[in-house]
Amino acid sequence: MDPILIFIQALNGLQLGIMLFLMAAGLTLVFGVMNLINLAHGSLYMMGAYLAATLQQQTGSFLLAVLLAIPLTILIGMLIEVIVLRSLYDRDHLDQVLATFALILFFNELVRIVWGPQAYFMAAPALLSGSMQILPGVSYPVFRIGIIAVGMAVAIFLYVLIAYTRLGMLIRAGATNREMVGALGVNIRLLYTLVFGLGAALAGLAGMMAGPILSVEVGMGESIIILTFVVIVIGGIGSIRGAFIASIAVGVADTFGRVLLPPALASMVIYVLMAAVLYWRPQGLFPAHG
């Protein structure tokens, strides 16, 4: 492989990683702060994509659709949290898996009833469509560069949020020791709802960014949720920094695995990576809990 190709593939790996990061950040927050395994995170990704695709068809503007769809997704997330998940915090992880799996089935059917079983069309915005020359003789799709840009912006936003705001402090405290935070008089219920809303926003945003390049269809969350869990396990539960590093690592490993190895081995690469990390550091790379 010549250096240009290696560079392109590295960029592809970065872009895949950034997309995974958008999903993983929300999931790791929810798992870390609320100790809740949320399989329906993929459903929020799907709802975000469908809502944005529909709004884009209605308004004709990708930006407007995204700006409107994010609060809608947050709303759906908070509704799920209040109606379904509140009763699950004290329960075993397996109960949470069962309940959130039921949510996956529910959302899949809901989408099929409202939007139909056929895949939905979502266009990339005119500003971000086509390819651009990033190096002499090398063109790369503009939208993917857009994804990298959005992902980096979100990463910086989360960093500032977690490190420099009160909410961020509560999130870090909650991820480290939630009982103590409750005992110190913080409104844990409100915190949980806010964190879940933030997770839903991130998942929805990931869906909206993925919509133009992937197919918007029933069950689209399922293919990405497994990868997301691998990422947060590698990165360490509850750590945004871990999610970022791990998602880039998984994205690059998966991309180069597909390019360099035969197909059967290529699909194993990320799981082998996860096993290796867990062997060396069972808590993940940057665990939030002490």
Added chain:
Amino acid sequence: MNRRFAGLVFALGLVAGSYAYGAEQVKIGYMATMSGPTASLGTDILDGLKLGISHCGGKLGGLPVDLVIGDDQLKPDVGVEVASRMIEKDKVDLVTGIVFSNVMMAVAKPVTDAGIFLISGNAGPSPLAGKGCLPNFFAVSWQNDQTHEAMGKYLQDQGVKSLYLMAPNYQAGKDGLAGVKRYFRGEIVGEVYTKINQPDYAAELAQLRAAKPEALFVFYPGGMGINFIKQYAQAGLKEEIPLYTTAFTLDQSVLQAMGDAALGLLNASFWSPDLKNPVNEKFVIDFKATYNRLPSLFAAQGYDVALLINSAIEAVEGDLSDKDKLREAFKRADFHSVRGLFRFNNNHFPIQDFYIREVFRNEEGVLTNKTIAVAFKDHADAYHTQCEMK
């Protein structure tokens, strides 16, 4: 006479009476993937089947139809379970549908061994066309390799010298690429198998660009196709490396989700909505009126299943009890299908024409296919000589 004895005789009389020659109805078990991302294929074939039944006057061969619907969830074990339930509990006379070849391979022997006819509305795996051919099995659609062979032949005839191949890493993917290579004699510059339901092809597209082939052939059905075509167009590859594929990637049910990315792409198919024959014209117009969308090739297959069953039951005058006569009637396939005249080969797979279609926007602005060339006339599958049936 003892009242209980009379009652028993009466009951027996009723039961005996129901075995009169000429059944009262035909019970059909329709099993397909009706849930999950590929559910639209199962519902499409069913919609075609139902339209076919209604075009035959709401009956098949003069018998009222009792349709039992089951979902195999794309799982072979669930498929076997559903099929067994249909045969033992619902007592169906035939089983039809079956979208996916892995489910078909699981249910083919159990269903046909029970003496029930299995009419495939889609899946056409090569073992059932060759050494494993079964007398009670009939494929109305095609044999899996045929459509890919058609594109391979077209590329060979067009003088393409180097070809890059891509497909998902499962049996149908491998069969598809094998079919292309059977007729394409040029250089195969790359043969890449990707993970099933892989969402992102950026890495593979970069490799494709670096290989600089003259053309690209892909087999990516359903959601995989939508992802691939969109990403291929976005990477600016449409101008560099022309893409050729089969109808499964560019079929009506997924075209709208691809948008302009699909415009101008060529695909091989045994059927097209613009085929000029009276049966097809009626089918397309009525399908659009009934379901408010253009039919896909899956719907066309379902429609032909209804017409085939209708012709067979008519030929035996409604007597479903003589299986040998019914089998002969199926083999004769005396009906006009949406693709013109229809006939079976010795292995109960169709001998049919294959066309090359191009994606375009019709007057209503809807993306659909138009026929631009004929790839094969009266094409038989590659496995029929291995089948022992005559």
